[in-house]
């Protein structure tokens with residue numbers, strides 16, 4: 001997509017200036033005129049009380065819109081009713097089995113108000129945590145917004161997680177209430193959720209009440225008297241109006257657990273004010289939402305993408321959106337395209353893994369449908385390979401729609417690096433997320449924290465706080481500091497737009513090209529992205545070693561043509577246990593049970609030893625090179641020199657072991 005009118009000057013600066021000068025200007029203002037810039041953005045929302053100060057920055061803790069009071073549910077609902085959107089459709093919902101529901105802004109407002117009153121009746125107060133374990137039904141955003149209305153903190157757990165994963169998250173958040181369903185549909189089958197929830201509840205102490213949504217028509221759902229209540233029965237008796245609670249901008253809106261490199265999942269805490277402003281602004285900048293848009297973000301609300309761009313972002317903008325609860329290829333591979341055609345979807349946002357899956361099905365499935373309503377397409381969750389980018393652009397977008405490749409993370413709250421169709425759309429390059437949005441000072445640095453040259457791979461870092469950044473990790477500020485703000489120290493080679501300086505480590509590899517475009521290159525740490533879902537190797541390893549046959553485990557991601565990465569495990573068995581196909585199957589089931597179907601391993605190898613450093617640390621990078629057929633030399637240089645010989649030997653052993661297995 002080269003631009004014919006591009007300037008001929010070869011200087012980097014000239015080119016950078018050419019590409020999106022409006023964007024550059026906006027970006028510059030976001031730092032040089034911080035107070036005014038962010039005030040201007042935040043004024044698009046409704047505040048009970050205006051902030052006293054835009055930013056209070058005590059690295060690495062930022063407080064945005066200090067002194068401001070706001071309510072999230074009020075902003076996504078009441079404000080839209082006041083703007084005349086009362087009868088506009090907020091959500092077109094569709095279930096896999098074909099059921100449909102339509103909720104106007106008024107209907108959504110009513111449901112949220114009533115459920116907020118239900119929460120109060122169940123004893124939930126401001127600051128209490130509520131765990132939500134639901135499939136993609138309207139009750140999921142309704143429950144989140146009801147929590148937000150009364151100031152309770154929601155913690156949504158993806159319905160593809162297991163009982164023990166759910167229990168861990170409930171326990172860490174000390175949730176008082178759990179909202180779940182009888183079951184859910186997947187590929188035509190009704191699966192029980194309540195059974196899983198009950199198993200989780202047997203491992204938790206804090207949950208006092210459970211609310212059950214009827215979704216899958218499961219018979220004989222076990223109901224514990226005095227603890228479990230049916231959603232519909234509670235709603236029948238609920239009062240119609242609940243006054244929204246004015247929240248401090250810095251009060252937590254939600255906790256969302258995400259995988260890290262070590263230990264248990266981290267409870268990422270997002271603020272109310274900064275988060276809402278960020279989600280509002282980023283959606284506007286990146287996708288330029290229009291009043292007659294039909295927005296469809298295919299992400300499950302159990303992940304951050306669904307929080308920011310299903311529940312909060314589109315509703316803040318008063319958009320009409322599609323919510324689909326089911327598999328993308330059920331009953332046939334054109335299920336999504338059929339939905340796009342039927343509702344006339346205009347803005348479509350999905351993940352590279354889904355695009356690659358549809359590529360595999362073949363373009364005839366998309367060609368069967370009229371996709372001409374689409375005006376803009378988005379991508380998120382993992383690097384999009386140029387081939388998938390082009391297919392998305394040509395086949396789905398019919399070469400008319402820009403591809404908005406948004407790089408961001410659970411921790412960042414919203415988009416960080418992305419084309420900005422709402423400000424100034426720069427010429428796109430397949431596979432590049434282009435430039436950082438206003439308020440985002442991104443840089444690529446080497447191991448010393450110094451900027452790298454164009455086309456050199458380094459670590460992606462953020463050099464200034466932004467409104468959507470997480471506030472901390474739930475009850476673990478030390479881990480917040482050590483995970484994100486300790487890898488690199490400020491140095492003279494870097495310019496910091498906001499003082500005092502501090503460096504946020506994203507955990508990603510990236511490079512910039514000679515025109516300053518960012519190219520994201522995958523995780524630099526031990527996080528795996530399986531079909532866009534974020535899974536920690538540490539969680540998988542501890543799940544493996546909790547099996548009685550396993551002594552040691554090392555888990556790595558292997559490049560996969562559709563899923564991006566697949567999970568590969570190297571296991572050392574305990575004495576007295578024999579490697580066998582049956583044991584492999586058993587271990588796969590074990591993982592599905594301990595973490596969830598989302599973490600199903602693709603390959604398991606039984607080995608005698610694992611490559612380690614002298615200090616006993618497993619060298620996952622070496623294993624990664626082995627499984628991906630990558631260059632070992634490339635990898636060992638990153639490691640402590642003394643371990644290279646050791647690693648080489650171990651790799652040879654692994655290779656032999658793998659060949660024997662084949």
Ligand code: WTA
Pocket residue numbers: 258303304305379380381382383384405406407408409410411433506507508520521522523529532533534
């Ligand atoms: C990866 C998802 C390349 C990246 C919103 C990041 C991406 C992690 C992109 C966060 C993209 C997300 N291009 N990589 N456009 N978007 N990633 O927390 O590795 O589930 O660190 O948030 O996904 O995953 P998370």
